[in-house]
Amino acid sequence: MNRMSKITRPLAVVFLLAHPWTLPSVEPADNWPQWRGPHLNGASSTARDLPVHWTQTENVLWRLKTPSWSAATPIIWEDTVLVTSAEEGFEQLSGYRRGGGQAEAGGKDKLLLLAVGRHDGSIRWRRVIGEGNRLWRKQNSASPSPVTDGSRIWVMTGNGTLTALDFEGHQLWQRNIQKDYGRFGLNHGYASSPLLYKDRLYIQVLHGMTTDDPSYVFAVDKATGKTIWKVERPTDAPAESPDDYSTPLPATVDGEVQLVVSGGDYVTGHDLATGKEIWRMGGFNPDGGHYYRTIASSLFLDGIVYTTSTRGKPFIAFRAGGNNDITETNQVWKNNLGSDVPTPTTDGKLIYVVNDKGIVTSFDAKTGEVIWDRLRIEPGTYSASPLLADGKLYATSEDGTTTAVQLGDEFKILGVSKLDDFTLASPVAAGNQIFIRTSGYLYCLAKQ
Secondary structure: OOOOOOOOOOOOOEEEOOOOOOOOOOOOOOOEOOOOOOOOOOEEOOOOOOOOOOOOOOOEEEEEEOOOOOOOOOEEEOOEEEEEEEOOOHHHOOOOOOOOOEOOOOOOOOEEEEEEEOOOOOEEEEEEEEOOOEEEOOEEOOOOOOEEOOOEEEEEOOOOEEEEEEOOOOEEEEEEHHHHHOOOOOOOOOOOOOEEEOOEEEEEEOOOOOOOOOOEEEEEEOOOOOEEEEEEOOOOOOOOOOOEOOOOEEEEEOOEEEEEEEEOOEEEEEEOOOOOEEEEEOOOOOOOOOOOOEOOOOEEEOOEEEEEOHHHOOEEEEEOOOOEEOOOOOEEEEEOOOOOOOOOEEOOOEEEEEOOOOEEEEEEOOOOOEEEEEEEOOOOOOOOOOEEEOOEEEEEOOOOEEEEEEOOOOOEEEEEEEOOOOOOOOOEEEOOEEEEEOOOEEEEEOOO
């Protein structure tokens, strides 16, 4: 991973641009409630009439100066946008070291959650959700994305602080996972987001590079913060390969919902009630490499799990279900055309992959047939995961350039837009708006 350059950001200031737009009436479906959105696949089925081109002023409803940078996705619920941030000025401190150093005592090292008005970009409230911000090359301790059910908000920090708040910003409960279960041992810091499913949060801590402690998965009661179950998640992956930065997802298997956990050279299926491992799929580190950490999350569609490994080699589609080791029995198709950091997305028919070099590929979800065969969009490095909405695929590079591509069998670029600011966070859509979080600003984009 490249080291991130120093970024200095003063206190947040709102720029409301003079365009004659109003916020549309918001339906419950017009939300992006957690990492990878309402369907947990990076797609919105209700977003409509989205722009395909913008500048730093054109088609910008508003932009908000954020305290500092974060790779976390903005979360949308009705008229509220939720974003995490490090404290302003942290990157100027002399007491931190990139690649894992911590700010010296007394420094500006707080971690923040901001609630932003969707109609004008005003800050409604700002809460401290943790301290001890650290920098790990392309991420800091504000990397995990928040999650909400419209009544309450839950947010995890890279330091292990898990907090529940209401929509007025009042803290309901808080706990520290590292204090409860031991130090995180990932080479590039903790970045997995919680999964909210019904009345529980599901959280994975898959690590091993800097610890001998086992990886684990646990379920938390969303109302009280108490652990319902916690299970070890074993792996024989060596060195850095146990490290994983993805988020678990629910999958319906034979009429029952199971928890799918990917990373550490395997994908596993777990009983929701107890956490017990039911099945295990291998083959994601075919040569037993020592540095096969994985970042992208898996997809689930019509009984099939789609998981890409380090540098996209391999990308495996397999049937969820069965018992014990299903590596030799459940594979549907496999190729070496996956992505390393960006999580793929789907429209329910095709799987769309944007790799780290801006190469776009699509496959028939059922057969693996290549539809778009390694087509280049704007050159650059891509860490943000693609957005699929309104019949379009949006891919954003680290330099803030977003390419909009028409979905379907024919590859057609609809527009290229540049915000000229370092960008790690994935774009999201709700209603007729796109939200992009750069290192300096949160943008709300809509057609003029």
